[in-house]
Amino acid sequence: GAVVSQHPSRVICKSGTSVKIECRSLDFQATTMFWYRQFPKQSLMLMATSNEGSKATYEQGVEKDKFLINHASLTLSTLTVTSAHPEDSSFYICSASQGQGVTEAFFGQGTRLTVV
Amino acid sequence: TQLLEQSPQFLSIQEGENLTVYCNSSSVFSSLQWYRQEPGEGPVLLVTVVTGGEVKKLKRLTFQFGDARKDSSLHITAAQPGDTGLYLCAGRSGGFKTIFGAGTRLFVKA
Numbered sequence: 001g002a003v004v005s006q007h008p009s010r011v012i013c014k015s016g017t018s019v020k021i022e023c024r025s026l027d028f029q030a031t032t033m034f035w036y037r038q039f040p041k042q043s044l045m046l047m048a049t050s051n052e053g054s055k056a057t058y059e060q061g062v063e064k065d066k067f068l069i070n071h072a073s074l075t076l077s078t079l080t081v082t083s084a085h086p087e088d089s090s091f092y093i094c095s096a097s098q099g100q101g102v103t104e105a106f107f108g109q110g111t112r113l114t115v116v
Numbered sequence: 117t118q119l120l121e122q123s124p125q126f127l128s129i130q131e132g133e134n135l136t137v138y139c140n141s142s143s144v145f146s147s148l149q150w151y152r153q154e155p156g157e158g159p160v161l162l163v164t165v166v167t168g169g170e171v172k173k174l175k176r177l178t179f180q181f182g183d184a185r186k187d188s189s190l191h192i193t194a195a196q197p198g199d200t201g202l203y204l205c206a207g208r209s210g211g212f213k214t215i216f217g218a219g220t221r222l223f224v225k226a
Contacts, residue, residue, distance in 0.1 A: 006158070034214065043122075043204060043219045044159070093158050095214075104149065105214060107158035 002028045004096045006108025013084055013115055021079045021111045023094030029074035030096035034105065035067070038091040050077050084115040119143075120207050122217030129195055130225050137190045137220045139205035146208055148188045150179055153202040153219075162190075195224045 003026040013019050023033055032051050036044040048064075050056040050071035058064045066088075068080040077096075081088055091112055097105040121140045129135055139148070147166045151159035163172050165181035165188060172179045176199075178191040192199055205217040 004158075041221070044216045046213065046215065049213065091156075095158075104161060104164050106161060107151075110156065110158045112156065 002026075002096075002098075002106045004030075004094065004106045004108045006094055006111055008111060009109060010112045011114070013113070015085055015115055016083055018080055018082045019084055019113060021081075021092055021094075021113075023077045023079070023096065023108050025075045025096040025106075028096075028098055030077070030098065031074065032097045032105075033071055033077040034095045034097075035069060035077075035079050036093045036095070038093060038110075040091075044093060047079075081113065084113070086115045089113055089115045120205060120215055120217040122205055122220055124220060125218060126221045126223075128223045128225065131196055132194050133224075135192050135195055135222070137203055137205075137222075138187070139189070139207075139217050140187045141207060142186065143207070143209060144185050146185075148181055148185075148208070149206045149214070150188070150190055151204040151206060153204060155202075159204055192222075195222075197224045197226045200224050 005024045005026055007022045034049050035047045037047050038044050046059050047062045048056045048058045048069050050069045052071050052074050056069035071077040091110050093110040095105040095107045123138050149164050150162045153159040163179045168183045168185045170181045176193045180189045200223050203220045206214050208214045
């Protein structure tokens, strides 16, 4: 399958600071990327969908000003958690797909964010 | 709101036993994926089913998509400790959004 690389895999930050997470498709062009959040022992919750060159579409209840998503190229999307608080601590996962006609999306390895 | 109900949520079995995980919805999906996730890692795609009634086999794993494309099942034959993990079904509708089931946490004891 296709390779999606997510960086960093772990990050610890102080409350009030911002953290940027990168998601790269290494061997294909990702027209669409998805960002998920996963709490311990729970499934994935979709936060937003980003299409290259356009604004991200956020799910209901997800603050767009807090979780900034940029998809500036066909191989890179970033998620920035602004003014992080301890309740933002979670496992964040991205996935990438080649396009609307393609059924499969491939996942990055996830980023464990801990806000202290 | 589309929902994917996955069951059971937790399963603990002995090595060599068979098991089936179910994924059900009232909505029709254009495709459905099954993933396996290890702790601290992202989900890894196991299979995609697209056609109603489709059956796919991956070694000891058999995946089936319901005729109406509203449900799917994953059957594991002769489970092994290496099968331990979180299994997730995910469905894509006519749009581009993918929704996930709650997951089935499988533990296979040696």
